[in-house]
Structure formats: C-alpha cells, structure tokens
Amino acid sequence: MGSRVQRLFLALLLALAFPLPLAAQAQDPLGRVITPDLERRELTEANLDEERFELGVYYGLLSIEDFGSNPVAGVMLAYHITEDFFFEANYAQSKAQETSYELLSGAVELLTEDERDYRYYSLALGYKLLPGQMYLGDRRALNTHVYLIAGAGNTQFAEQTYFTYTLGAGFRLYALDWLALDLGMRGHSFRHELLGVSKTANNLEARVGLNVFF
Amino acid sequence: MAPTLKRAWWCGCLLLLIGWSSAASALTVTVDAAYIELHAGPGRGYPVFYALERGEQAELLKHRTGWVKVDTRRGGQGWIRAADLAHTLTAEGQTPVLPSARRDDYLNRRWEFGAAIGDFAGADALGVSLGYRMTPHLAAELRVSQNTGAFSDSQLYGLRLLHQPFPAWRVSPYLAVGGGEARIRPHGILVQGEDRQNNYLEAGLGAYVYLSQRFFMRAEYRNQVILTRRDSNEEVNEWVLGFNVFF
Numbered sequence: 366m367g368s369r370v371q372r373l374f375l376a377l378l379l380a381l382a383f384p385l386p387l388a389a390q391a392q393d394p395l396g397r398v399i400t401p402d403l404e405r406r407e408l409t410e411a412n413l414d415e416e417r418f419e420l421g422v423y424y425g426l427l428s429i430e431d432f433g434s435n436p437v438a439g440v441m442l443a444y445h446i447t448e449d450f451f452f453e454a455n456y457a458q459s460k461a462q463e464t465s466y467e468l469l470s471g472a473v474e475l476l477t478e479d480e481r482d483y484r485y486y487s488l489a490l491g492y493k494l495l496p497g498q499m500y501l502g503d504r505r506a507l508n509t510h511v512y513l514i515a516g517a518g519n520t521q522f523a524e525q526t527y528f529t530y531t532l533g534a535g536f537r538l539y540a541l542d543w544l545a546l547d548l549g550m551r552g553h554s555f556r557h558e559l560l561g562v563s564k565t566a567n568n569l570e571a572r573v574g575l576n577v578f579f
Numbered sequence: 580m581a582p583t584l585k586r587a588w589w590c591g592c593l594l595l596l597i598g599w600s601s602a603a604s605a606l607t608v609t610v611d612a613a614y615i616e617l618h619a620g621p622g623r624g625y626p627v628f629y630a631l632e633r634g635e636q637a638e639l640l641k642h643r644t645g646w647v648k649v650d651t652r653r654g655g656q657g658w659i660r661a662a663d664l665a666h667t668l669t670a671e672g673q674t675p676v677l678p679s680a681r682r683d684d685y686l687n688r689r690w691e692f693g694a695a696i697g698d699f700a701g702a703d704a705l706g707v708s709l710g711y712r713m714t715p716h717l718a719a720e721l722r723v724s725q726n727t728g729a730f731s732d733s734q735l736y737g738l739r740l741l742h743q744p745f746p747a748w749r750v751s752p753y754l755a756v757g758g759g760e761a762r763i764r765p766h767g768i769l770v771q772g773e774d775r776q777n778n779y780l781e782a783g784l785g786a787y788v789y790l791s792q793r794f795f796m797r798a799e800y801r802n803q804v805i806l807t808r809r810d811s812n813e814e815v816n817e818w819v820l821g822f823n824v825f826f
C-alpha cells in the first residue's frame with residue numbers, strides 16, 4: 366500500500382519536473398505524421414483568369430416561309446454553366462421579301478415596307494457533344510465539338526409578336542482556345558395568320574459566326 | 580525582304596500574345612502525384628497528349644468550367660482538370676484550390692440568373708429573372724416576362740420576394756410574393772383595343788431542384804391579379820418551368 370502511494374507521488378513529481386520535454390517528444394513527431402501541415406490556397410479571379418462568357422456575331426441566310434430567303438445578322442452571348450451545358454441568348458434582324466403571290470399579281474402588297482422587318486430574340490440551353498480535333502497539316506490540331514440547342518423566344522414580324530421555339534445544332538472550330546468559328550443551323554418555328562389561315566412556319570437559318578471567350 | 584517582314588509579323592503576334600497572357604499574374608505549381616494528364620481541350624473527351632510527372636512544373640494560365648489551362652516546359656500548353664490541382668503544390672508548399680461551385684455554395688452566393696418558359700392563361704410566356712439572396716432563406720428578384728397570346732401580348736416588369744423555408748434541401752420549396760407593372764397590347768386585327776398599363780400583384784408557390792454545380796431547375800405556379808381601371812380586376816394563373824444559375 367505504502368509503495369503504491371510512493372510510486373504515485375514519484376510519478377507526479379516526475380511529471381511536474383519534466384513536463385515540457387516529454388510532451389513535446391510525444392506530440393510533435395506523431396502530430397506531423399497524422400495531420401500534415403498542408404495549407405490550401407484559394408485561387409481567385411485576380412491570380413487566375415476565368416473564361417465563362419462567350420460573345421459572338423453571326424451572319425447567314427434566314428428562309429422566312431412564304432417570304433423568301435433573306436440575309437440575317439445577329440449577336441449572341443453565351444454563359445458556360447458546366448463543361449457540357451451553356452445558356453445562349455440571341456438577337457438578330459432580317460427583312461422579308463415579297464411572297465410569290467405578290468410578285469405574280471404585280472399590284473398586291475400584303476405587308477408594308479416597315480412590316481417586312483423581321484427581328485427575333487431567343488434564350489436557349491445548349492449541350493456540347495462529340496469533342497474532337499481537326500488537323501491542319503502535320504503540325505497544328507484544332508479543337509472542335511458539336512452542339513445541340515433548344516430554346517424559346519419571340520419573333521417580331523409584320524408588327525406582331527410571335528412566341529417562337531428554336532431548335533438547332535452546330536459545329537464549333539476553335540482557332541485559338543478563346544476564338545471560335547461557329548457553323549450553325551437553327552429552326553425557328555411559330556404560328557401565324559398572316560395569309561388568312563393559321564399556319565405553323567418553320568424558318569430555317571444557316572449561319573456562320575465568330576465567337577470570343579472572355 | 581519578304582522573310583524579314585514575315586518574321587517581324589510573327590514577332591509582333593508573339594509580343595501581343597505574351598502581353599495577352601501576362602495580363603494575369605503567373606502562378607507556377609509543382610506536380611505532387613504520380614502523374615497528371617494533360618488534355619488538348621477543356622473537356623473530358625479531348626485527347627490526352629502528355630502526362631505531367633511528379634516534380635514537373637506547370638504555369639497556370641486560366642480556367643474554364645472545371646478545367647485549367649497550363650503551360651508546361653516539356654509538354655507545351657494543355658488543359659488539366661481543376662480537381663487535379665489538389666495534387667500540386669505552389670512554391671510556398673500550398674495546395675491551390677479553385678473556388679468550385681457545390682450545392683451548399685448557393686446559399687452563400689449572392690446572385691442568380693434564370694430563364695423560364697410557361698403558360699400565362701393560354702398565352703406563351705418567356706421570362707428572365709435576376710435574383711439577389713439576402714439571407715439563405717430570403718431572396719429578392721427582378722423579373723421581366725413577355726407573354727404572347729392569341730388575342731393580346733403583354734409584358735410584365737416586377738419585383739418579388741422569395742422565401743425558402745428549407746434552403747438546404749435538394750428539392751427546396753419556396754413562396755413568392757410581389758408586384759409590378761403589366762403592359763398589355765391587344766392584337767389589332769381582331770379588336771381595336773388600346774394599349775393598357777396596369778399594376779399587378781402576385782403570389783406564387785414553387786420549388787428549386789438542384790441539378791449540378793451551379794445549375795438549378797425551377798418550377799412555379801403563380802396567381803396574378805391585374806389591377807384594372809374597370810369594375811373588376813383580372814386574375815391570371817400562370818405556371819413556368821426554367822433554369823437558374825447562381826454566381
């Protein structure tokens with residue numbers, strides 16, 4: 366009994382006499398092994414540029430049903446949400462020609478000059494697929510991908526607004542990783558009654574665009 | 580003369596490129612894993628053309644949707660996954676991390692953009708919204724929508740408040756109240772109506788559905804009362820479905 370009390374007392378004395386070196390020896394080497402002293406460095410826009418937006422201009426041919434094929438010019442702004450998905454907003458202008466009926470009859474005019482202005486805007490969601498490369502000679506490889514896009518918007522034509530669905534697909538060729546050539550097809554479909562009866566028009570658009578990422 | 584000119588042109592281009600790339604301060608990292616794959620483009624489908632070895636250095640140039648463009652001494656320029664940055668060290672021995680967007684992040688992110696289509700009492704509706712999250716539960720939202728119908732078109736400009744009782748849920752319901760101005764334009768062909776400008780009030784019930792990264796789907800049903808100058812107000816029921824992105 367006495368020896369146990371003595372031993373306890375001795376141990377306490379020892380612990381009090383050399384507390385620091387013992388504790389340091391016990392903790393330091395193990396501590397390093399178990400929790401490596403790794404700091405994380407959060408990267409910000411200031412030290413690493415982020416490219417999520419894409420701005421482009423395009424020019425092409427818009428076939429306005431019953432009103433001929435017409436040049437179309439537009440602008441687009443895209444926001445890349447993930448590696449695969451992007452939002453795209455488009456705005457474009459065109460001008461409709463005379464219908465075959467107007468041309469043949471000679472005198473009839475269905476629409477005035479101002480009413481032939483055709484403008485549309487659309488908001489769409491795109492999906493990128495089939496990534497790949499194209500080769501220029503044996504030295505340069507250009508990145509490419511295909512995209513599918515679907516959206517909705519409004520068309521102003523004949524001084525009326527038509528709710529328009531847009532479906533399309535396109536091909537992207539990246540000259541540089543921030544500069545791309547866009548070859549696209551879009552179908553803009555809406556219902557109108559301009560010719561007396563209600564009909565669905567699907568206005569096909571073929572376009573070439575130049576886009577910049579920033 | 581021609582080769583000199585050509586060389587001068589290339590030098591000019593090079594200087595321009597250097598100027599362009601040095602706009603952001605360079606950050607060099609050292610690979611701290613067995614290897615890191617270098618892709619030809621910012622996407623998992625682009626071919627891997629080089630593998631960075633342990634100890635090899637790479638300069639970070641820019642990033643786009645989960646990919647980082649790097650410049651390496653031996654492999655040239657290419658793209659690595661942002662997640663692979665966890666296997667690198669900076670000169671100070673730190674692990675660089677990109678602020679990647681996760682589901683719980685959206686409670687801290689302030690801004691939100693959305694686009695939606697729907698049915699506005701028979702008319703086709705298309706709207707965009709810009710939201711600002713004041714607290715995890717409460718957000719303010721500006722909304723502009725264009726409704727195209729058989730007899731009239733209308734535009735709504737409104738401000739609303741959204742309350743999410745359970746913001747951390749993957750499918751998170753919300754309540755919305757708001758108001759604004761409705762501009763209604765009857766179609767000229769059918770009835771010779773006048774353009775009207777009326778105020779409106781709205782109440783809505785909807786839900787956020789988290790899809791991935793910074794991407795949500797949002798569905799909502801709302802009841803709008805257009806305060807007309809006639810004897811009775813107009814009541815319009817609308818449902819919309821759209822996508823939202825926070826940043």
